[in-house]
Amino acid sequence: MVLLFDVGNTHTTVALTRNGKEFEKYRLSTVRYETEDELYAFLKSFYKEYIENIPIVVSSVVPSMNVIFEYFAEKYGNGQVYFVSALGYDKIKWNVSYPKEIGADRVADVIAAYKDYGENCIVIDYGTAITIEVIKDGSYEGGAILPGFAMMINALFKGTAKLPLVEIKPYNGFIGKDTESNIQIGTINATVGAIKYVIENIVKEYQTQPVIIHTGGQSVFVKDIVEGIVDKDLTLKGMYYFYEETKNSTR
Numbered sequence: 001m002v003l004l005f006d007v008g009n010t011h012t013t014v015a016l017t018r019n020g021k022e023f024e025k026y027r028l029s030t031v032r033y034e035t036e037d038e039l040y041a042f043l044k045s046f047y048k049e050y051i052e053n054i055p056i057v058v059s060s061v062v063p064s065m066n067v068i069f070e071y072f073a074e075k076y077g078n079g080q081v082y083f084v085s086a087l088g089y090d091k092i093k094w095n096v097s098y099p100k101e102i103g104a105d106r107v108a109d110v111i112a113a114y115k116d117y118g119e120n121c122i123v124i125d126y127g128t129a130i131t132i133e134v135i136k137d138g139s140y141e142g143g144a145i146l147p148g149f150a151m152m153i154n155a156l157f158k159g160t161a162k163l164p165l166v167e168i169k170p171y172n173g174f175i176g177k178d179t180e181s182n183i184q185i186g187t188i189n190a191t192v193g194a195i196k197y198v199i200e201n202i203v204k205e206y207q208t209q210p211v212i213i214h215t216g217g218q219s220v221f222v223k224d225i226v227e228g229i230v231d232k233d234l235t236l237k238g239m240y241y242f243y244e245e246t247k248n249s250t251r
């Protein structure tokens with residue numbers, strides 16, 4: 001058994017797994033816990049089964065949270081904590097300027113895409129930010145970062161006097177007749193258009209048609225309007241693959 005913690009800027013997804021395929025998942029707001037004891041209390045309210053004295057794997061893009069998991073591993077785990085990073089995984093070529101700076105969630109997405117979908121994939125992860133990963137001939141070639149849907153809606157709300165916060169929902173059309181639909185077109189529909197534009201130009205670099213995979217909490221809003229596979233557990237699977245690879249090599 002292993003406990004996975006996917007720490008994003010909005011949510012922390014915690015998952016208990018024994019095989020890296022089935023996950024007992026719960027979603028916590030990342031700002032809701034500040035200590036290992038608070039985190040443990042949350043987990044004990046969710047999980048009925050024994051979660052103590054097992055290794056933990058952390059994919060964190062919020063560095064200030066990382067120390068919590070060190071303490072958690074010491075006090076409640078078996079002392080082993082694996083932090084996902086590109087430098088810790090040498091089965092993939094990280095063909096970018098600074099592999100160290102790639103977000104851990106992106107590293108996990110790339111590992112899982114490569115292992116589960118092959119050498120030519122494009123991954124889109126819809127979260128606080130939207131990330132695009134390019135895997136070509138088994139090498140990670142880099143990608144792109146866009147503002148997430150909620151961030152776009154929030155930016156219009158915070159940056160103006162009159163625009164409201166609207167529901168994250170693509171509008172069924174491209175000419176809005178009221179403020180809400182105008183905002184939805186300009187944030188959700190337009191962002192999907194931007195992603196399609198970027199992917200269209202990335203695909204030109206490939207000799208073979210890449211597999212397109214969508215993941216992340218907000219992939220739920222686009223699954224009916226983009227082609228490709230939706231794999232909500234991609235990041236968690238990548239974290240488990242990272243753990244499997246690392247536990248055999250270092251410790």
Ligand SMILES: Nc1ncnc2c1ncn2[C@@H]1O[C@H](COP(=O)(O)OP(=O)(O)O)[C@@H](O)[C@H]1O
Nearest residue numbers: 008009010011012027126127128129216217218
């Ligand atoms: N069960 C859920 N409860 C609340 N929000 C959810 C749920 N499932 C998906 N979401 C969406 O997921 C978003 C967070 O996506 P996520 O990929 O976890 O972000 P990040 O990794 O950047 O923290 C939320 O803002 C919400 O729109």
Ligand SMILES: CC(C)(COP(=O)(O)O)[C@@H](O)C(=O)NCCC(=O)O
Nearest residue numbers: 008009061101102103105127128129
């Ligand atoms: C782009 C991200 C903020 C996405 O994080 P999330 O939306 O999951 O909170 C994260 O992957 C990150 O902090 N990356 C570091 C910079 C980089 O990947 O180049």
Ligand SMILES: [K+]
Nearest residue numbers: 008105125127
């Ligand atoms: K993410």
